[in-house]
Amino acid sequence: MYNRDTKALLWGRISTNIADSLQYMIIMWFFNERFQSPFLLGLIFAVESGADVLSFLFGPLIDNSNSKKLLVNCSLVQIINVMVLTVLSLTIGIEANNFWAIIMVISMSITTLASTILYPLQMKMIPMVAKDVPLVKVNGLFHVSEKVFDILFNAIATILIAKLLIPINLIITLVVFFVAVKLYSLITYDQHFNFEECEDYEEEGTISEYLEDLKEGFVELKNQGELLKLIVPLIFVNFFYAIAMVGLPRFSTEFISDEATGYGILLTFSAIGSILGASLSQIKNIEKISMKKMVSFCLMMAGISWLLIPTLAERFIYASYIGIFLNGIFISYMNIIFISLVQSRVSEDTLGRVATINESILSSIIPIGNFVGAWILKELGVITTQYTFAIALIVFGLYYIFIRS
Numbered sequence: 588m589y590n591r592d593t594k595a596l597l598w599g600r601i602s603t604n605i606a607d608s609l610q611y612m613i614i615m616w617f618f619n620e621r622f623q624s625p626f627l628l629g630l631i632f633a634v635e636s637g638a639d640v641l642s643f644l645f646g647p648l649i650d651n652s653n654s655k656k657l658l659v660n661c662s663l664v665q666i667i668n669v670m671v672l673t674v675l676s677l678t679i680g681i682e683a684n685n686f687w688a689i690i691m692v693i694s695m696s697i698t699t700l701a702s703t704i705l706y707p708l709q710m711k712m713i714p715m716v717a718k719d720v721p722l723v724k725v726n727g728l729f730h731v732s733e734k735v736f737d738i739l740f741n742a743i744a745t746i747l748i749a750k751l752l753i754p755i756n757l758i759i760t761l762v763v764f765f766v767a768v769k770l771y772s773l774i775t776y777d778q779h780f781n782f783e784e785c786e787d788y789e790e791e792g793t794i795s796e797y798l799e800d801l802k803e804g805f806v807e808l809k810n811q812g813e814l815l816k817l818i819v820p821l822i823f824v825n826f827f828y829a830i831a832m833v834g835l836p837r838f839s840t841e842f843i844s845d846e847a848t849g850y851g852i853l854l855t856f857s858a859i860g861s862i863l864g865a866s867l868s869q870i871k872n873i874e875k876i877s878m879k880k881m882v883s884f885c886l887m888m889a890g891i892s893w894l895l896i897p898t899l900a901e902r903f904i905y906a907s908y909i910g911i912f913l914n915g916i917f918i919s920y921m922n923i924i925f926i927s928l929v930q931s932r933v934s935e936d937t938l939g940r941v942a943t944i945n946e947s948i949l950s951s952i953i954p955i956g957n958f959v960g961a962w963i964l965k966e967l968g969v970i971t972t973q974y975t976f977a978i979a980l981i982v983f984g985l986y987y988i989f990i991r992s
Contacts, residue, residue: 649939727868804940829956834972860915890980
């Protein structure tokens, strides 16, 4: 069913995701254990979220480059980045000083920027390599595979970081990145545009040309009426999601367990639900159901599911597990529909720009939601943070029913 190029892209993406996650966990552990500095941890989070907000700037590069070449080159940048860290750690040793703080922040910035290019680039390549397979099914396969390996590897990575020295973990990260490059190099499809023109663009493109290409992405998105109608509610959904996420750790402490395990249990149930939701995309002929109806249904059911969390928190705590599990199913499947809609409606020439603009728009609202969530948590309590998200999901699900196609 899935051809060789699709499998190479899938396993390459999984490898990249594993290496990214391990490097991220190494750096976070380093700052948390060696410095115990909330400021430095906050700086790392700021680097990560800032890259998502600014991802639209890389759209023209993604659309006007040889995709396979760019995929390999970004992975090589990550390899060089980790290689430098490894060599430094082996030769001069890792200490809790300003030098290593700066090096780790720079390293995190480099790998985050590379990932900001890699993931929308891979999203653009999926329709190119998958060919005759419905996009909903392919995106579902990618999502399921990533989530399953995330759960498995996060558990393994925790053990690796606890038991092995940082240089050894960096070497493991390096090996996994090399595997990703090898897998990406196996992709053989031919893009429909001229590679020589792409290379001329990379070497000779001016700032004005780049800005003009950037503008084309916004124009293309503006012309995608149905896509815009879906993005508008999702912007607000992300805002209220950010509010709920601020309150969720406190909720788990007050109603489940005063230890970190309570929060971990909730996240685990959400991840399992997400895997199951993505698996639904493999059901025969499910892609023939109206995307508009399915998005509306998923939003409303996700909201009803989340209502179980605050409503029954004091009487039946297992309802929280059920609610977040069901929410994970519906949100996961809705996300796959959204990605497939973008891939199917937008031309390959501008897909990279539109995808990165979407990412920037949807990500930019989250920090605002975090601040509002912190205020609601302080002034109105943890239960209110969860109710706002549930009600918002239902309202925007209804909104999508009544808007015209």
